Amino acid sequence: MVMNDTSVVTTRDVRAVAVAFRINGTDRPLDIDVRSTLLDVLREKLQLTGTKKGCDQGTCGACTVIIDGQRVLACLTLAASCAGQDVRTIEGLASTGSLTVLQEAFLECDAYQCGFCTPGQIMSATALLDEVRAGVPSHVTNDVSEPVSTKSLSAEEIRERMSGNLCRCGAYPNIVAAVQSVLSKEGGQ
C-alpha cells in the first residue's frame, strides 16, 4: 500500500529505507531494513562494535550512545528515525588520538573489570557531565531552586544519574570515583 499524498514520504519496498545520519562526525548514508535498531546498524552495518548489546530491551545501558547531545539507548531506537541526526559512539570520543578526561579517569580509577558495560558507562557519564554542567536536576537533588553545581554533586547524585547502566562485575564505587574525579578537576580550575 503506497500513499498518494505527496506530503508523506513513503518507502516502496517495505524492507528498505534510506537513512542519512552522521556517525562520529562523518556522514553515513545507508539503505537499511526499516526494522533495524540503531544498535544493530552500528554493529552489523558499520562494524562499530564498541557499542555493546547486553539485554536488547532497554534495561542494561550497555548500548548507550549520544544522539544530538543526549544519551539514548540504541537498542530501543529505530535507525530509520535517526535521519538527519548526529550519533556519537564510544569510537568517536578519542577520535583526535587522545583520550577524553573522563576516559583517563576510568583508567586511573580502575572503573571496570570485564569491560563489557564500559563503553555504555563512559557514554552515559559523558552525557551526565554535560547535563550537570547545564544545571539539570535529578530525582535525588535536594534543592531544585537553583541549578545543580558541578562542585556539589554527591556520590548519591552520581549513582542516581548512572542508575540505568548496570555493571555485573560491581565496579560501581570506582565508576562513581571516576566521575567525581572529573568534576573535582573541573571544580578546581
Add this chain to the structure above:
Amino acid sequence: MKAFEYFRAGTPADSSAAVATHHNAMFFAGGTTLVDLMKIDVLTPDTLVDVNQLALREIDVVGEAIVVGANVSNSQLAWHRPYGSASPWLRNRSFPALRHRSATWRPSLETSFSVRVAPIFATSNPHAIDECRILDAMHSTASTADMRYLA
C-alpha cells in the same frame, strides 16, 4: 519483528490521515515502548507513522495549566523550569538515556498531539508538584484536518 511500512509525515494532519487510512497503523514518537513490544510481537503494526520530525516539542504554561506537545520527551518535561524541576514526580519518570527518547504522551487518534495538564501542588510545599491532571488534548482529525481541543 514483523515487517511494516514506514512513513514520515510532513504535518500533524498528514500523520493523522496516514494512521486513519492505513489498516493497523500506529504513530511512532519516542518508540522506547513501541520498539520493545514490537520486538517480541506484542504489538504488530502494519504501518508506522513517524512523527519525530514534526515540531510538537512545546511546553507552554497557559494560566494554571501546562500544554505538553506530543514529542516532548520525559527529560524535557522533567527539566523544564519551573514545573518539571520542582516536581519529584516528573523528575523520577525514568533514567535519562531512556527518557531522552521517551515521548511523554503517546500520540493516538484519540488523545493526539498535545495535552493540557493541571499541576497539583503538594500541600506541604507550594513549589512541588505531586501529580498532574489531564484537562484535555489537542486533536487533529483525519477527516477535516483541523485542530481542536477535546474536552
